Amino acid sequence: MAGSLLRLHFHDCFVQGCDGSLLLKSIAGVIEGEQEALPNANSVRGFEVVDAIKAALEQECPGIVSCADIFALAARDSVAVSGGPSYPVQLGRRDSLTANRELANKNLPGFNFNVTDLVAAFANVGLSARDMVALSGGHSIGKARCNTFAARLTPDPQDPTALSSSYSSLLQQQCPAGAASDALVDLDVTTPIQFDNAYYSNLLSNRGLLHSDQVLYSTPGATRDLVNLYAQTNSAFAKDFSVAMLKMGSITPLTGSEGQVRNQCGYVNA
Ligand code: HEM
Known part of the structure; x- marks a missing residue:
């Protein structure tokens, strides 16, 4: 959970x-x-x-x-x-x-986004490219359904975002029916329930589960530099993640007498 x-x-x-x-x-x-x-x-x-x-x-x-x-x-x-x-x-x-x-x-x-799309989606809510790379480290825990990465299971050696062959074989076992499998697969293959920087080291060895994870490293430029930094230094990741979570948590909140405090989260108060 x-x-x-x-x-x-x-x-x-x-x-x-x-x-x-x-x-x-x-x-x-x-x-x-x-x-x-x-x-x-x-x-x-x-x-x-x-x-x-x-x-x-x-x-x-x-x-x-x-x-x-x-x-x-x-x-x-x-x-x-x-x-x-x-x-x-x-x-x-x-x-x-x-x-x-x-x-x-x-x-x-979306899980198919490239770096330009990802930067734009975060900029749209006032977050920077650095925030985006740090927050993507949220994929250090949790799981994804097979259909979110099934397209990556057919290897294309020309593709810089392609999964490593050993990781791809593992995922094929975990998703025997490809996109139709309802299995949930760990987003971080190395330390799936530990919130740490292994998510970034995975990217260095082509073990990013989603296309949107792997592009952060496979695309030359600022996002790759940050992946290298976070993979090397857990404290840099922890610091930037905390800053970015605070920023994300402050996106246009309702305050004062705006909105309400719901009695039940699923319904507006009667
Ligand atoms: C950068 C763009 C992002 C994309 C494209 C993306 C996409 C996805 C997708 C496709 C899944 C799997 C969903 C499924 O199985 O149906 C997922 C899961 C998850 N995402 Fe992201 N995500 C992004 C950013 C983030 C951010 C910013 C956070 C939090 C800081 C985050 C935290 C998680 C977690 C923890 C899970 C696992 C959820 C669970 O186990 O129930 N993601 N994400």
């Missing part, structure tokens, strides 16, 4: 800011929820954990802690409990009254 919770915060913040909009359930004619957007459908996990946290909080201090803040805190604790850095989290976000499926489809980066 650590990886799933970290990803929920990211997918929340990239769509109209960190406002819990991802949690709102679709209601025909009222709310077109984000959970059915392409990058989220059958993919994002962990909502039941957020609901359980919210229920426990409502027992202790009703109406105080927003679902958007729960996302931010759960992401921080998921990283820390997995052995990564513990960074400060600002609080006071309020929950949205709306969701935006169209924006979720537009703003969330």
